[in-house]
Amino acid sequence: MIPKKLQNWKPEKGFPFKCGLEIHTQLLTKHKLFSQSVNVPNCAPNANTSFFDLAFPGTFPKLNPEALLLALKAAAALDASISTTSSFDRKHYFYFDQPLGYQITQRFRPLARGGHLQLSKDYDDVLSDKLINIEQLQLEQDTAKLNYDDYDSLVSIDLNRANVPLIELVTKPDFENLLQVRAFIKKYLGLVSHLGICSGDLENGAMRCDVNVSVAGGDRVEVKNLSSTSEVMAAAAYEYKRQVAQLKESIPVEQETRSWTGTKTVRTRSKEDAVDYRYVPDTELPFVHLDPSIADLIRAQLPEFPETVVRRLRNAPYGLEKKYAKFLVESPLHLEYYYKLHSIIVGEHKQPSKVVNNWFVHELLGAFNKLGLSPDFTMLPAEKYAALILLVQNKEVTSTSAKLLLLAMLQPSEEIAEMSVEEMVDHYKLRNAAEAETGDLKTAVEEICKEIIEENQDAVEKIKAGKHLSIKFLVGIAMRTTQGKVDPKLFDETFKNLIYNE
Amino acid sequence: MLRRGLRLLSTASHDPYNCLISAVQPPLLVKKSGILAGLKYVAKDNICTTELPTTCGSAILSNYTSPFDATVVSQLEEEGLTLVGKGNLDEFGMGLSTMFSHFGASVNPLFVEKRICGGSSGGSAAAVAGGLADFALGTDTGGSVRQPASYCGIVGFKPSYGRLSRYGVVAYGQGFDCVGILANDVATTKKVFNVLNRHDSKDITSMSETTREKVREASRPITGRKLRIGVPEEFLLSEVHQKTIEQVESILHKLIEQGHTVVATSVPSMGRLLSAYYTLATVEAASNISRFDGIRYGKSTSTTDLSSLISGDALIRKNRSAGLGREVQRRLILGNYTLSAESGDNFYRATKLRGKLVQEFNDILSFPNFLTNLPANEAACDVLIGPSASDKAPLMSEYESEVKRNFLNEYVNDVYTVPASMAGLPAISVPCEDRAYGIQVIGQYGDDSTVLDVAQLIESLNSSI
Numbered sequence: 010m011i012p013k014k015l016q017n018w019k020p021e022k023g024f025p026f027k028c029g030l031e032i033h034t035q036l037l038t039k040h041k042l043f044s045q046s047v048n049v050p051n052c053a054p055n056a057n058t059s060f061f062d063l064a065f066p067g068t069f070p071k072l073n074p075e076a077l078l079l080a081l082k083a084a085a086a087l088d089a090s091i092s093t094t095s096s097f098d099r100k101h102y103f104y105f106d107q108p109l110g111y112q113i114t115q116r117f118r119p120l121a122r123g124g125h126l127q128l129s130k131d132y133d134d135v136l137s138d139k140l141i142n143i144e145q146l147q148l149e150q151d152t153a154k155l156n157y158d159d160y161d162s163l164v165s166i167d168l169n170r171a172n173v174p175l176i177e178l179v180t181k182p183d184f185e186n187l188l189q190v191r192a193f194i195k196k197y198l199g200l201v202s203h204l205g206i207c208s209g210d211l212e213n214g215a216m217r218c219d220v221n222v223s224v225a226g227g228d229r230v231e232v233k234n235l236s237s238t239s240e241v242m243a244a245a246a247y248e249y250k251r252q253v254a255q256l257k258e259s260i261p262v263e264q265e266t267r268s269w270t271g272t273k274t275v276r277t278r279s280k281e282d283a284v285d286y287r288y289v290p291d292t293e294l295p296f297v298h299l300d301p302s303i304a305d306l307i308r309a310q311l312p313e314f315p316e317t318v319v320r321r322l323r324n325a326p327y328g329l330e331k332k333y334a335k336f337l338v339e340s341p342l343h344l345e346y347y348y349k350l351h352s353i354i355v356g357e358h359k360q361p362s363k364v365v366n367n368w369f370v371h372e373l374l375g376a377f378n379k380l381g382l383s384p385d386f387t388m389l390p391a392e393k394y395a396a397l398i399l400l401v402q403n404k405e406v407t408s409t410s411a412k413l414l415l416l417a418m419l420q421p422s423e424e425i426a427e428m429s430v431e432e433m434v435d436h437y438k439l440r441n442a443a444e445a446e447t448g449d450l451k452t453a454v455e456e457i458c459k460e461i462i463e464e465n466q467d468a469v470e471k472i473k474a475g476k477h478l479s480i481k482f483l484v485g486i487a488m489r490t491t492q493g494k495v496d497p498k499l500f501d502e503t504f505k506n507l508i509y510n511e
Numbered sequence: 512m513l514r515r516g517l518r519l520l521s522t523a524s525h526d527p528y529n530c531l532i533s534a535v536q537p538p539l540l541v542k543k544s545g546i547l548a549g550l551k552y553v554a555k556d557n558i559c560t561t562e563l564p565t566t567c568g569s570a571i572l573s574n575y576t577s578p579f580d581a582t583v584v585s586q587l588e589e590e591g592l593t594l595v596g597k598g599n600l601d602e603f604g605m606g607l608s609t610m611f612s613h614f615g616a617s618v619n620p621l622f623v624e625k626r627i628c629g630g631s632s633g634g635s636a637a638a639v640a641g642g643l644a645d646f647a648l649g650t651d652t653g654g655s656v657r658q659p660a661s662y663c664g665i666v667g668f669k670p671s672y673g674r675l676s677r678y679g680v681v682a683y684g685q686g687f688d689c690v691g692i693l694a695n696d697v698a699t700t701k702k703v704f705n706v707l708n709r710h711d712s713k714d715i716t717s718m719s720e721t722t723r724e725k726v727r728e729a730s731r732p733i734t735g736r737k738l739r740i741g742v743p744e745e746f747l748l749s750e751v752h753q754k755t756i757e758q759v760e761s762i763l764h765k766l767i768e769q770g771h772t773v774v775a776t777s778v779p780s781m782g783r784l785l786s787a788y789y790t791l792a793t794v795e796a797a798s799n800i801s802r803f804d805g806i807r808y809g810k811s812t813s814t815t816d817l818s819s820l821i822s823g824d825a826l827i828r829k830n831r832s833a834g835l836g837r838e839v840q841r842r843l844i845l846g847n848y849t850l851s852a853e854s855g856d857n858f859y860r861a862t863k864l865r866g867k868l869v870q871e872f873n874d875i876l877s878f879p880n881f882l883t884n885l886p887a888n889e890a891a892c893d894v895l896i897g898p899s900a901s902d903k904a905p906l907m908s909e910y911e912s913e914v915k916r917n918f919l920n921e922y923v924n925d926v927y928t929v930p931a932s933m934a935g936l937p938a939i940s941v942p943c944e945d946r947a948y949g950i951q952v953i954g955q956y957g958d959d960s961t962v963l964d965v966a967q968l969i970e971s972l973n974s975s976i
Binding site for chain 1: 558559565567572575577578579581677678679680681682685686713714715716794795797798800801802803804806807808824827828847850851852858
């Protein structure tokens with residue numbers, strides 16, 4: 010879906026928009042980049058810190074090979090050329106968030122250079138196909154997190170984030186409009202989370218982005234430290250507008266660094282007082298030597314890319330809508346479950362694909378949502394869920410009953426934990442009344458309806474007075490009384506018969 | 512600063528020479544087993560110990576105790592050894608006199624008059640020379656073990672780079688830093704070396720098992736062999752004192768008498784090394800010492816000014832200005848200048864010269880260099896010999912005024928020791944017949960055993976008179 014505001018966004022005539030991105034994403038490793046501390050967000054402040062993370066003297070960095078592998082996967086996925094020799098450098102600056110007084114990064118020999126990501130009209134929210142080229146990809150450390158408490162005049166430093174592995178992706182300044190910028194970030198994050206490289210969890214700061222904007226070939230202005238796609242969009246749009254306005258008054262745009270306040274960009278540093286980071290090779294870390302064949306080896310092991318998977322899901326035999334296909338691809342667990350369900354219901358039992366799509370997307374995910382739970386598929390194995398869906402398809406259980414049963418199964422209960430779907434259906438007496446003798450059913454339904462009419466005379470009066478829809482109210486009561494075992498259509502007909510024909 | 516140091520010396524010191532910054536009180540009982548049984552030792556105060564603080568001779572770490580022991584300390588502990596105290600040093604190892612310590616200067620026990628004990632491992636050297644310990648651990652970046660050993664009349668051994676673990680050793684210049692051993696004799700030095708000479712996976716620069724194995728296979732004891740000993744002409748600078756030359760020559764004569772060959776040789780790059788060394792070492796120091804900001808540990812000036820917190824570097828600047836001594840600040844400025852974009856390619860050129868130096872040593876030493884993996888020059892020398900310092904230890908008062916006149920005087924004394932540091936070679940200083948003077952033996956990278964053997968030979972020549 011393309012937001013209207015962006016769809017209509019176009020650079021002004023005579024003021025072409027040029028933009029590049031630097032995207033930092035945290036890697037989903039078990040441990041930090043250069044220490045043995047575990048890498049988990051959302052824990053007590055400073056709980057996951059080692060002597061090295063705290064920059065105690067006498068400690069050394071040691072490269073975590075898992076971080077290297079994940080970074081290589083990203084490089085391979087972007088078709089970047091992986092350096093056979095890469096190395097680490099120190100970038101110096103003093104700040105509370107930087108325990109060593111420098112950040113270990115890759116300045117002189119990055120892990121990979123080149124590469125690209127294709128934005129397509131069909132798959133991404135762009136108006137035409139566009140290739141975005143990659144400048145380089147490097148490994149580096151994250152910094153500590155600072156929390157400012159103005160009231161108590163305190164700055165608290167949380168070093169859990171210090172030394173968490175990041176990959177920094179630098180694009181060429183290939184973006185010509187905001188839609189492309191947005192589509193790129195979404196696609197890149199989708200790709201790295203699909204490949205298990207990064208959590209893509211923006212809420213927890215898994216991504217930070219710097220955006221470079223220049224107008225009509227002028228100097229570039231960098232807006233630093235944006236933490237969501239919408240911030241990047243807003244900052245880039247604002248910066249474009251600001252520069253155009255300035256150029257229209259014949260004031261040249263200077264190269265500078267700015268930051269985003271939430272409503273506008275403000276100058277942090279001009280070119281003159283730019284920080285000299287005093288880069289130097291880090292001789293405490295050995296060179297990373299890689300076999301030239303590593304790119305091919307890694308590429309061969311990568312799972313299918315999201316775009317390929319989405320394309321398949323949209324076509325037969327799946328026939329999912331694009332948005333649901335994309336949603337599934339974003340979480341490998343969802344996708345795996347969906348495939349399993351599909352293979353049982355469509356593959357083995359030859360039911361139409363839309364049955365699976367409906368029961369998975371609307372009913373199952375909807376039920377988790379209704380219960381306020383995040384999807385946990387271990388609560389309901391695909392085989393079990395498939396059995397329930399098949400009961401509905403075979404008209405042994407009404408879909409209303411099945412939905413109630415689904416909710417019950419997603420709530421922990423010792424009573425039914427060990428039961429099969431069949432046993433549950435019997436336990437709750439949900440087996441479709443259609444199975445019972447038709448004559449008996451009719452009589453039973455009539456009896457129930459009569460009783461309800463007796464107890465709800467005011468509603469009956471309203472219906473007789475012309476409010477025909479109130480009949481649904483009575484059907485609702487009947488369904489509740491019978492726990493959804495009876496087809497609501499049968500109740501509807503019986504009520505109509507009893508009320509209008511008497 | 513120097514004056515304050517001397518005052519501190521008379522009041523707060525743990526010993527007559529102010530060689531210890533902290534001491535274990537009361538001294539622990541000595542365990543009596545193992546090859547080092549019963550020996551007491553001092554660790555330089557830039558080697559991390561959990562038992563005593565690790566101050567690096569700096570105000571900024573004056574309240575710092577490490578939560579872990581350095582590998583070398585653990586190794587000695589496993590042998591049942593007793594740490595008696597932490598040796599004084601020039602702040603962060605930056606100096607050659609142990610005059611530049613926050614805890615005051617150390618005095619040389621070898622002399623009645625007040626002479627410097629050299630540095631930066633001056634406290635370690637003085638502790639051994641003064642009888643407070645049987646041996647001491649020091650660190651040698653550009654000569655910081657060999658030069659104080661020479662001044663204090665004891666043995667000071669800097670092994671090949673990477674031989675002994677640096678884990679838990681506060682880095683000055685990590686590309687040069689070596690843990691070294693100071694002792695009264697070579698035999699003790701060898702015993703301690705044998706305990707510490709292990710690969711450590713916690714230290715990424717530790718010499719690999721493979722290299723150690725290759726070296727072991729290539730090594731041969733010197734007993735019964737006629738050695739070829741080279742004397743690089745670059746060592747015989749005009750600054751070398753006549754008495755020093757006499758002492759070194761006397762030993763060379765005795766070696767010749769024993770049938771060994773002494774040849775003049777040359778390491779042409781040596782003359783240009785000092786500036787390259789100070790370029791590289793100060794760059795590494797400027798980077799390494801960045802972490803001492805008084806924020807997570809160490810001394811901090813208190814602040815209630817939130818704006819200084821928000822601006823970020825104001826508090827850090829305050830802490831560092833107050834917590835780092837003048838000589839350290841001077842070297843950090845030097846290093847940061849080299850690191851800065853304006854300084855051009857000094858760093859690169861210094862690194863290149865280092866490579867050239869290694870090649871020159873390879874050309875004149877017969878033992879193969881297993882790092883460069885080039886064929887060895889069989890006809891070349893087993894070891895190189897030269898002075899450890901230009902003269903005996905200067906008087907404290909003389910030294911103080913010289914450094915005051917020009918701080919570069921503090922730097923030039925490294926000229927004899929820096930070559931081995933720059934090339935990562937093992938080198939040892941052994942007392943001459945007059946113990947106020949030291950002679951230096953340098954060997955090929957990895958050939959620590961030959962260096963120690965030759966040192967023991969020289970030692971025996973002294974006592975044979």
